[in-house]
Amino acid sequence: RSGVTTLAEALRLVNSVHVAQADGRTWAITTRGFNLTTANKLLVLIDGRSVYTPLFSGVFWDVQQTFLEDVDRIEVIRGPGATLWGANAVNGVINVITRSSRITQGGVAQLGGGEEERVFGGVRQGGKLGERTFYRVYGTYVNREALAFPNGADAQDPLRIGQTGFRVDGDLSSRDSFTLQGDAYRGISGEAIRTDTRLDGGNLLGRWTRNSTDGSGLELQVYWDRAHRDIPQSFEEHQDILDLDFQHQLAVGRRHLLVWGLGYRYIRSDAENSPGVVWVPEDRDQGLASAFVQDDVQLIQDRLRLTVGTKLEVTESTGLEVQPSVHMAWTPDDRRTLWGAVSRAVRTPTRLDEDLRFVDVEGNPFVFGNPDFESEELLAYELGYRVQPASALILDLATFYNVYDNLRSQEALVPGQRFPIRLDNKLEGEAWGLELRANYEAAPWWRLHGAYSWFDKDLTLDPDSTDPTGGVPEGNDPRHRFTLRSSFDLPRGIQMDAWLRYVDELPDPRVPSYTEMDLRVGWVPRPGLDLSLIGRNLFHDRHPEFGAPTPTRKQVERSLYGRVTWRW
DSSP, X not given: OOOOOSHHHHGGGSTTEXXXXXXXXXXXXXXXXXXXXXXXXXXEEETTEEOOBTTTTBOOGGGOOOOGGGEEEEXXXXXXXXXXXXXXXXXXXXEEEXXXXXXXXXEEEEEEEESSEEEEEEEEEEEESSSSEEEEEEEEEEEEOOOBOTTSOBOOXXXXXXXXXXXXXXXXXXXXXXXXEEEEEEEEEOOSSSSOEEEEEEEEEEEEEEEOTTSOEEEEEEEEXXXXXXXXXXXXXXXXXXXXXXXXXXXXXXXXXXEEEEEEEEEEEEEEOOSSEEESSSEEEEEEEEEEEEEEEEEETTTEEEEEEEEEEEETTTEEEEEEXXXXXXXEXXXXXXXXXXXXXXXXXXXXXXXXXXXXXTSOEEEEOOTTOOOEEEEEEEEEEEEEEETTEEEEEEEEEEEEEEEEEEEESSTTOSOXXXXXXXXXXXXXXXXXXXXXXXXXXXXXXXXXXXXXEEXXXXXXXXXXSTTGGGOOOOXXXXXXXXXXXXXXXXXXXXXXXXXXXXXXXXXXXXXXEEEEEEEEEETTXXXXXXXXXXXXXXXXXXXXXXXXXXXXXXXXXEEEEEEO
């Protein structure tokens, strides 16, 4: 009901996630700070498949074209999730879970368009293959207009992309089930100064699950992911990932729920050198082996719970990484929960950290990767409280204090000069903040959702560092963010949704603060048919959300579009 058309936009609904659009296809998305268009401290999963790129430990959001009608929920783990998910689950984890094909029977067709959102839509059909096997197939398409320059001129960065896929769920026996799913996409993104960027790729995932009545279970998952991105005269990469994961959950007595697992990931990256970007080496194979164990202990049944665990990972770049976590939750009654956690997480080196060279027009490198780049480290302390003071009101407060070490720095090879530089680990720092959210059902036909977050950080270079930037390139984050959403279900099938949001200024490079409003009016004239009119960014003609204050900084424009959804 928010009216969003992409997964990246949907994450604006989560108060702990900072979302900023930098251009027609590029987003800066993170949680708890260090936001960049190549943000590298947030792990994102779709149905258990990691969608981060080992190129820079971030996400290419333009190719995450999940059909939103099939999304069941978006789980956000605030803070480190490395004990279960491993390296790069540093500041948080986003887990997008789509519905089982068992419950997406029948069909859905959606079509929309208007200002900025030229044309978007999708279609999905679900059915049965025998008595115990279900399927769905889908296709989506997006044709989005370019953003604007500060003078209102077209930024020439439109996005056109289509995706198709399938999912099959079935029962092999009373205890065993399986899932098989896959996606494929192809798209073109406009560029103001060069030939269009071409995007294509796909993935295939299989999962077998065995469950027992005592809470024990086994799960084996394997997936393959292929991606190709071609930015003419700048960058081209073919990437393949093969991932194998096994988990075993077992109840030990009445108080312990033990989970352990093993995993292995193989990554093949084939990059093409260009006049300005060189990779040393061009092609690279990487392997990562992992094991984890976690015990969920009921110290006092249904009242006091202790969760302890650790993840062990072995990488070719940094060797053994240990990522433990301790979490305790006290629930004195059904309305209150107080919890705290201490965790360690790491971000392992990427090809950008180790292999990248930027070259000037004369062929001289001026930015060097570092083959000896080490893992960035985090020690996180968290405390939170959740209370339901009334049946219609839920309040949630989370606070955190993060200590970082070995953060990426840009060391000048000639002291006092900006270039050439070499990437290193001579930056450390602290970050702290709080996140408050409230859900209130004012009436059966009126719901309110409010959220506020406050964030600050302090970064310091090592005494022997020659970094001339002071750590500024490692993130640009607002101190304050606020959102308020109101949803009405009115007579005669009328729906109204209003969404107010405020984002404080970004300090360096400076982006002004902004307040915006989205509005959706919907009508359900008959069961299965939904008509919507959506206005986005209604307070301003256009506003910037990320990037340096130059005449070519791209700005998000006001838009108005309609959408028709038909279910059968």
